[in-house]
Amino acid sequence: MKNLLIIGAGTAGTIVANRMSRDLRGWAVTVVDPGADHAYQAGLLHVPFDMLDEASITRPRTSTLGPHVRWVREAVRAIDTSGRTVETREGGKYDYDIIVIASGCRIRPDLTEGLTGEGWGTTAFDFYTQAGSSALKRALAAFEGGRLVVNVVEMPIKCPVAPLEFLFLADAYFTERKMRDRVELVYATPLDAAFTKPIAARTLGHLLDQKGISVETEFSTAEVDGGARVVRSFDDREVAYDLLVSIPTHSGADFIETSGLGNELAFVPADKNTLAVDGHENVFVLGDAGDFPTSKAGSVAHFQADALESNLVRATRGLGPLPTFDGHANCFVETGHGKALLIDFNYETEPLTGDYPVPGVGPFSLLEESRANHAGKMAFRWLYWNALLRGRPLPVPAHMSLAGKHLPTTPT
Amino acid sequence: MSSRTIAGAVIDVDAEGFMTQSTQWTPEIAIALSNELGIAPLTDAHWRVLTFARDDTAKHGQSPGPRRIVAGAGVTMKELYALFPKGPGKLVARLAGVPKPKSCL
Ligand SMILES: Cc1cc2nc3c(=O)[nH]c(=O)nc-3n(C[C@H](O)[C@H](O)[C@H](O)COP(=O)(O)OP(=O)(O)OC[C@H]3O[C@@H](n4cnc5c(N)ncnc54)[C@H](O)[C@@H]3O)c2cc1C
Numbered sequence: 001m002k003n004l005l006i007i008g009a010g011t012a013g014t015i016v017a018n019r020m021s022r023d024l025r026g027w028a029v030t031v032v033d034p035g036a037d038h039a040y041q042a043g044l045l046h047v048p049f050d051m052l053d054e055a056s057i058t059r060p061r062t063s064t065l066g067p068h069v070r071w072v073r074e075a076v077r078a079i080d081t082s083g084r085t086v087e088t089r090e091g092g093k094y095d096y097d098i099i100v101i102a103s104g105c106r107i108r109p110d111l112t113e114g115l116t117g118e119g120w121g122t123t124a125f126d127f128y129t130q131a132g133s134s135a136l137k138r139a140l141a142a143f144e145g146g147r148l149v150v151n152v153v154e155m156p157i158k159c160p161v162a163p164l165e166f167l168f169l170a171d172a173y174f175t176e177r178k179m180r181d182r183v184e185l186v187y188a189t190p191l192d193a194a195f196t197k198p199i200a201a202r203t204l205g206h207l208l209d210q211k212g213i214s215v216e217t218e219f220s221t222a223e224v225d226g227g228a229r230v231v232r233s234f235d236d237r238e239v240a241y242d243l244l245v246s247i248p249t250h251s252g253a254d255f256i257e258t259s260g261l262g263n264e265l266a267f268v269p270a271d272k273n274t275l276a277v278d279g280h281e282n283v284f285v286l287g288d289a290g291d292f293p294t295s296k297a298g299s300v301a302h303f304q305a306d307a308l309e310s311n312l313v314r315a316t317r318g319l320g321p322l323p324t325f326d327g328h329a330n331c332f333v334e335t336g337h338g339k340a341l342l343i344d345f346n347y348e349t350e351p352l353t354g355d356y357p358v359p360g361v362g363p364f365s366l367l368e369e370s371r372a373n374h375a376g377k378m379a380f381r382w383l384y385w386n387a388l389l390r391g392r393p394l395p396v397p398a399h400m401s402l403a404g405k406h407l408p409t410t411p412t
Numbered sequence: 413m414s415s416r417t418i419a420g421a422v423i424d425v426d427a428e429g430f431m432t433q434s435t436q437w438t439p440e441i442a443i444a445l446s447n448e449l450g451i452a453p454l455t456d457a458h459w460r461v462l463t464f465a466r467d468d469t470a471k472h473g474q475s476p477g478p479r480r481i482v483a484g485a486g487v488t489m490k491e492l493y494a495l496f497p498k499g500p501g502k503l504v505a506r507l508a509g510v511p512k513p514k515s516c517l
Contacts, residue, residue, distance in 0.1 A: 155477050160515040190477070192502050196514040198427075204517070218499030220478055222489075234478070234493045249479075264483035272473060293473035295516040329516060343517060347473070351517060 002027050004312070005086060005096035007076050007255075009033035011041075011389070012287030012301035013102030014064050019309050019391035021068035024316060027097075029068065032088065034075040038064045039130060040384055042298060042377075045162055045334065047133040048140055049173045054130065056381075064389050076103070079259040081280055098315050100308070101268055101277070101285040103256070105158065105296065109248040112153055112221060119226030124244040127166065128158065139243060140173065145182030146242030151231050152189050153221040153249050156267075158288055158296045161343075163187065163247050164194060165334040171211040172336030180212075188216040188231060188239050197350040199408060200343070203367045207335065250296075252289050267291035272347065273323030275308050282315060284308060294327040294347060302388055303328040306398035328400040330356075332377035340373035342366050346400040352407065357396055359404030366405065419444040423509075430505060430512055434469070437509030445507050451496065454507075458495055461485045462508045469510040477501055477513050 004020055006013045009031040021029040043057035065071055074088035079099065086094045107128045109115045115124065125139060126132035148170060150163050157163075167185055174180040187194055187208075194208055194215050195201040208215060222234040224246070230238045252266030261268050261277065268285040270277045272292050277283040286308055287301035294300055307325035314321060327347030334340045342364045343351040355362040363372045387394055413432060415424050419440040424432045431437060442462060446452040454462075464485035468476045478500055482489050496503040505512040 154479060155513065155515070161517050164517070190501065191513060191515055192499065195517055196512075197517055200517045218502060220493075220499075220501075234489055235498050264480055269472075291472075297516075331516070333517070345516065 002097040002316070003095055004029050004098050004100070004316075005094060006031045006100045006102055007033075007079075007086070008101070008103035008253075008287075008289070009035075009038065009061060009065065009071065010102065010104045010287065010301075011298045012104075012289075012305055013100070014038065014389045015302060015305040015391050016100055016102060016286070016308060016312070017069045018066040018389065019305065020312060021066050022391070023309065023313055027316060028070060030070045030072060030094065031065065032072045032074055032076055032086065032094070033061065034073060035061065036073070037061060038389075040381055041128075041158070042384075043381060044127055044130065044133045045165055045169070047130075048127055048136040048166075049169050050137060050141075051169075052381075054134055058130070059385060064385075066390070076253070076255045077258065078255050079261065079283075081259070081261075081283060084282070096282075098282045098312065099284070100312070101256070101261070101283070101289050102287050102301075103253040104288040105250045105252050105267070107248040108251045109246065111249045111251075112246075113223035114226060115153075115224045115246060115248060117224075117226050119224075119229065119244075123229060123242065124224065124226055124246060126246055126248060128162075128247065136245065140170075143183075143243055145179055147184040147186060147240060148243045148245065149186045149188055149231065149239055149241035150245045150247070151219070151221060151239070152191075152247045154190055156296060157247050157250050159298075159331070160295055161331060161333045163189075163245075166245060167213050168207070168211060168336040169334055171213065175337075185211070185213045186216060186239065186241075187213055188219040188221070190218065190220045192217050199353065200351050200367060203353060204341070211336070250288075256289070263291050271321075271323070272327065273325050274311060274321035275304060275325060276311070276321050281320070284312070284315075284321075292327070295329045295331070297329050297331055298384075299330040300328070302394070303330075303398045305391075326399050328398065330396065332373055332380070334374065334377060335369050338371055338374050339369040340377050341369055342373045342376070344400060344405075349400060349402070349405075352405040354405035356404055357401075428512075431509040434466070434509050437466070441509065442507045449503065449506065451503070455495075457487055457491065458507075461487060461492065461495060461500075461504055465504050465508040465510055469508070475501070475505050475508075475510045475513050 037058040046052040074090040125136040256262040286304040288296040311321040
């Protein structure tokens with residue numbers, strides 16, 4: 001029996017494990033993950049606004065893994081790529097013939113001077129963890145007004161639209177609570193605009209004005225002074241806050257650094273089309289753990305899993321990988337008041353307007369606010385647990401399609 | 413998109429002045445742009461950053477952010493901001509002839 005070892009049973013690792021345990025004969029499929037539960041992270045955006053309760057976004061991991069997947073509940077400490085073994089913090093040793101890194105990424109507030117100091121958990125929060133989003137829900141409920149600053153410390157982050165979605169939902173939340181006039185909403189981003197792609201900027205730029213959100217651009221966060229309640233940038237600009245919602249620096253898992261497989265933030269460099277890790281024929285990476293020039297998103301993890309499936313089958317037969325992943329991402333973007341946008345793009349094509357997935361019909365509209373899009377976003381949680389994680393086909397193509405999209409007539 | 417003449421060469425640029433064809437770039441263009449943008453003269457440290465940004469973008473498919481530049485070009489964060497005041501990401505991209513750092517939207 002040969003061994004396929006998958007590190008991490010989040011969105012990506014679970015899909016790959018469930019699919020491969022059905023596809024492969026004569027191979028044992030093992031996932032290593034220390035966490036007892038699987039979290040639907042997209043729901044973390046809704047928890048602070050009381051649109052979803054905490055319990056509805058987690059499930060026991062056992063319920064997400066198929067009957068032929070072996071789950072080792074340990075944390076990987078290091079991979080020895082020459083000896084083809086993995087060592088865990090608990091002292092376990094596991095041999096592999098092919099390994100898939102799907103360990104995602106995590107927030108690192110400790111990497112920003114002062115962020116976890118005074119005020120962390122009372123006036124400064126994250127919403128990218130379960131503890132953070134629950135604490136923020138209580139803080140928002142108790143908020144009496146003032147300046148709420150959403151600060152992206154640096155790129156890359158998971159779901160790069162989530163900070164904007166947070167602001168849109170905050171605008172709706174405070175409006176519904178009849179206190180919008182007492183809340184100032186500020187977005188401090190390291191990029192040079194809130195919308196950085198030309199067509200999105202043109203189509204959506206008005207949303208910020210319409211919702212009264214001010215933007216501090218090219219703001220590279222150097223430190224947070226929780227006592228004075230200011231965020232300071234490397235070029236000595238200051239943004240004052242009453243409530244800080246920080247999206248801290250992200251990094252990959254420690255074992256990636258220990259094993260010499262990562263870049264400066266422990267993301268794994270790999271071929272962006274085959275997902276093979278640079279310099280290794282039997283090591284693959286997908287999802288947030290990889291250093292890919294596309295978004296860190298669940299939809300990307302899903303489309304990468306589609307591409308990786310055939311490359312893993314090829315690898316078990318001694319065949320090299322094919323360049324099958326096109327960078328496809330597909331994300332619903334909440335805009336508040338029961339509406340959302342949808343974006344669909346890949347390595348080559350920026351988000352365009354149009355209908356999705358059926359040209360002229362939809363039901364979803366690209367780069368345009370609609371109630372159907374919001375319904376799609378909320379319904380997705382059911383699909384996530386019942387179809388996506390199980391590795392069942394979803395009614396959307398793995399490769400991005402230009403059908404239904406409006407191509408720019410003038411170059412951008 | 414339009415084109416302009418700079419340092420004796422014709423280059424394609426977008427609405428904000430970023431070069432859209434990385435292959436049209438020459439060091440002379442970077443020097444001319446540094447004059448326009450008021451950060452001339454370009455020192456060795458500037459060139460280390462610009463060279464790294466070009467190599468990294470070619471390899472990686474997207475322009476490096478500040479942390480990646482610091483790790484790869486041998487400058488500190490403070491130096492990087494002194495070399496390219498207010499937003500090195502955008503200025504470096506502008507001078508190195510690579511796309512500016514972007515998000516998905
Ligand atoms: C607030 C928020 C909103 C989001 N909204 C959306 C959205 O609307 N749409 C969308 O597509 N995406 C969204 N995402 C992003 C999406 O959740 C992630 O991109 C996706 O979960 C990535 O899957 P992954 O398998 O790579 O990582 P994860 O799902 O994070 O899984 C990584 C797994 O690896 C395990 N692991 C870590 N270290 C080790 C170790 N040392 N040993 C063993 N196992 C380890 C972890 O326990 C975890 O189970 C959102 C994310 C956040 C935080």
